[in-house]
Amino acid sequence: MITLKNIVKAYDGKQAGNKAVDGLNLEINKGEFVALLGPSGCGKTTTLMMLAGLLKPTAGEIYFGERLVNHVEPKDRNIGMVFQSYALYPHLTVRDNIAFPLRERKIPKQEAYARAKETSKILQIDHLLDRKPSQLSGGQQQRVAMARALSKNPEILLLDEPMSNLDARLKLDVRDEIRKIQLSLGVTTIIVTHDQEEALAISDRVAILNGGKIQQYAAPHELFNYPINLFVASFLGSPPMNLVDGKLEDKSGDQVVVTDGFEYKLPEDKILDRTYMGKTIKFGIRPHDLVVCDKNDNQAIPMKVDLVEHLGSGKLVKVTDTQGKLETMIRLLTDNEKEIQPGDLIYIKVKANKFHLFDMTNNGQSIYYTC
Amino acid sequence: MSTSTLKKALVHTYMTLFTLPIAAMIVWYFLAATMNFTTGQFSLDNFSFFQEPVQYSGVKLPMIWPIVLNTMMYSILIVIIEACISVPTAYAFSRLDFKGRRSAMKFLFLMRSFPGITLIIATFFILVQMNLVNTYLGVLLVAVTGSLPGRVYIMKGFFDEVPWDIEWAAMVDGCTRFGAFKKVLVPYVLPGIGAIAVFSFLGAYGEWFLFKLLIFNDDMLTLAGYLSKLVTKENQIVNYGLITAIGLFYTLPIVVFYIFTQKIFMKVNLGGAKQV
Numbered sequence: 001m002i003t004l005k006n007i008v009k010a011y012d013g014k015q016a017g018n019k020a021v022d023g024l025n026l027e028i029n030k031g032e033f034v035a036l037l038g039p040s041g042c043g044k045t046t047t048l049m050m051l052a053g054l055l056k057p058t059a060g061e062i063y064f065g066e067r068l069v070n071h072v073e074p075k076d077r078n079i080g081m082v083f084q085s086y087a088l089y090p091h092l093t094v095r096d097n098i099a100f101p102l103r104e105r106k107i108p109k110q111e112a113y114a115r116a117k118e119t120s121k122i123l124q125i126d127h128l129l130d131r132k133p134s135q136l137s138g139g140q141q142q143r144v145a146m147a148r149a150l151s152k153n154p155e156i157l158l159l160d161e162p163m164s165n166l167d168a169r170l171k172l173d174v175r176d177e178i179r180k181i182q183l184s185l186g187v188t189t190i191i192v193t194h195d196q197e198e199a200l201a202i203s204d205r206v207a208i209l210n211g212g213k214i215q216q217y218a219a220p221h222e223l224f225n226y227p228i229n230l231f232v233a234s235f236l237g238s239p240p241m242n243l244v245d246g247k248l249e250d251k252s253g254d255q256v257v258v259t260d261g262f263e264y265k266l267p268e269d270k271i272l273d274r275t276y277m278g279k280t281i282k283f284g285i286r287p288h289d290l291v292v293c294d295k296n297d298n299q300a301i302p303m304k305v306d307l308v309e310h311l312g313s314g315k316l317v318k319v320t321d322t323q324g325k326l327e328t329m330i331r332l333l334t335d336n337e338k339e340i341q342p343g344d345l346i347y348i349k350v351k352a353n354k355f356h357l358f359d360m361t362n363n364g365q366s367i368y369y370t371c
Numbered sequence: 372m373s374t375s376t377l378k379k380a381l382v383h384t385y386m387t388l389f390t391l392p393i394a395a396m397i398v399w400y401f402l403a404a405t406m407n408f409t410t411g412q413f414s415l416d417n418f419s420f421f422q423e424p425v426q427y428s429g430v431k432l433p434m435i436w437p438i439v440l441n442t443m444m445y446s447i448l449i450v451i452i453e454a455c456i457s458v459p460t461a462y463a464f465s466r467l468d469f470k471g472r473r474s475a476m477k478f479l480f481l482m483r484s485f486p487g488i489t490l491i492i493a494t495f496f497i498l499v500q501m502n503l504v505n506t507y508l509g510v511l512l513v514a515v516t517g518s519l520p521g522r523v524y525i526m527k528g529f530f531d532e533v534p535w536d537i538e539w540a541a542m543v544d545g546c547t548r549f550g551a552f553k554k555v556l557v558p559y560v561l562p563g564i565g566a567i568a569v570f571s572f573l574g575a576y577g578e579w580f581l582f583k584l585l586i587f588n589d590d591m592l593t594l595a596g597y598l599s600k601l602v603t604k605e606n607q608i609v610n611y612g613l614i615t616a617i618g619l620f621y622t623l624p625i626v627v628f629y630i631f632t633q634k635i636f637m638k639v640n641l642g643g644a645k646q647v
Contacts, residue, residue, distance in 0.1 A: 049539075052539070052543055053543075054539050054542065054543070073542075073547070074539075074542045074543045075542060075543070075544075075545045075546060075547065077543075079543060080543070081539075081540065081543045083536040083539070083540060084536070085534055085536045086536075087534065087536035087537045087539070087540035088540075089537065089540075089541075089555055089558070089559075090558075090559060091558035091559065091561070092558075100541075100544050101544040101545050104544055104545030104546060104550070105545055148540075148544070152544075152545075
């Protein structure tokens with residue numbers, strides 16, 4: 001198990017006092033695949049570098065199991081790492097690249113080469129062993145980097161945006177393969193990525209970082225369905241969640257979300273404490289949780305269609321309220337069969353209970369998550 | 372004639388006109404060495420310096436072969452010393468964070484552009500005080516000191532090009548910082564080391580001023596100094612045939628050396644890491 005306790009990393013020099021990582025706590029179980037996800041500058045790579053030992057934390061403790069590793073050199077941590085640039089040694093052949101970590105452990109050449117060959121077979125690059133890195137394609141270089149990281153049977157595998165230099169289709173294959181290998185070897189793996197789809201698809205748990213802090217650390221579906229705050233809600237999902245400014249009000253016994261363009265009555269089982277009334281909130285609904293409905297439906301909200309985008313598998317419809325008072329357009333996804341043209345008047349409703357309320361007086365915390 | 376051929380012809384004429392003087396000089400150089408101008412016949416008389424010490428109208432110089440040995444020893448020693456000092460120094464300037472790095476870097480740049488010749492009188496007196504005049508050590512010290520800033524500066528550029536990822540990868544793979552330097556970074560910047568080695572060699576091979584100034588024994592000279600001794604102020608007679616013959620002997624290794632080493636200058640990045 002890996003434990004990070006109150007990790008702080010402040011860089012000195014010009015940006016002195018600027019904390020790249022600011023009080024980060026994280027626990028990773030043995031054999032788990034964890035993704036660190038966040039926008040650039042959120043501290044995810046810094047965290048990975050501290051796990052590798054290439055950076056020393058300013059404060060806090062890192063444990064591998066029971067062992068405090070704060071001051072353990074990278075070479076003594078038994079980690080494998082794949083870099084974004086792959087960082088292959090250009091003067092060595094693929095075989096020597098993969099055997100390099102083994103040779104550094106004083107393993108005899110014969111045995112190191114045999115193990116390099118074994119590892120290369122897992123990654124299906126055993127036919128490339130005699131080539132130099134410059135003679136390989138991007139995908140092959142990536143595999144060599146993986147093989148080099150895995151050849152020493154590391155306790156922990158660290159992946160620093162390993163797929164960002166591959167083209168979209170290759171990415172999907174490599175992603176599946178990394179996951180498969182990770183499961184078969186059972187190696188604890190931490191991946192840093194800014195690609196949410198990648199993070200959600202590949203990992204057991206995802207830690208979403210922003211401003212050097214973990215916003216939410218949970219399984220992918222949980223992050224998606226129960227975002228803890230506004231940042232997580234708006235960061236995850238494509239197309240992104242609709243977020244409408246509003247206010248909670250008590251209208252003759254009914255609790256209602258009042259926005260500039262429409263009102264939404266909270267269902268019976270989502271009734272809130274009275275103290276929430278009058279609070280400024282953001283009303284969040286994912287585009288696929290909005291459906292086009294009949295005019296007579298009691299929850300129907302009339303909307304004017306502004307724009308229709310074809311996504312192939314469906315349509316992305318952007319609507320606004322009939323008076324045009326809403327500041328942001330609302331996005332919803334429909335299937336291809338529905339005939340919708342810009343300028344049409346349609347009626348939409350929120351799928352049962354599929355909405356989020358974020359308390360703007362409390363840093364955008366999700367109201368339902370906390371209560 | 373079409374316009375394109377006309378253009379080509381013009382360009383070629385133009386280039387030929389400008390190349391001609393240079394070509395003429397080289398041709399004359401070979402002729403002067405291998406022709407007896409009084410008889411107009413081909414002769415190898417000028418190359419007798421291979422067999423016997425040079426001696427004509429007051430100029431008396433030792434046999435050339437020990438001088439050749441001196442030259443080779445001196446040049447190779449300079450290459451080794453300069454490479455061994457400049458490579459780690461450049462690494463430190465490029466990668467390590469130490470106190471005074473920026474000011475030292477500025478000083479290095481200043482020293483690189485500073486005309487060292489203006490310091491030569493002071494240098495001479497210092498060497499006299501240290502009893503290093505007329506010793507190879509003295510020449511080596513002055514020569515290395517003079518050229519080191521430039522070498523370090525070039526080498527630093529090569530180290531700056533090495534992605535951090537490569538060094539980090541080596542450290543994760545079990546190297547110490549020094550191990551990463553030795554096993555990964557030095558091979559990575561090998562073309563750069565080759566380049567400074569060539570510069571050092573050419574510089575040392577052509578060094579005559581320091582020998583003229585600091586070495587008083589003719590048998591301690593190197594080829595460049597030897598060549599310069601052929602022309603002296605005292606006698607007004609200059610033996611052009613002999614000078615060009617020895618000059619040819621002196622230049623030939625450099626030309627050959629250049630043909631074999633020019634590839635190093637062309638091949639700078641070997642690839643292997645994508646530049647992000």
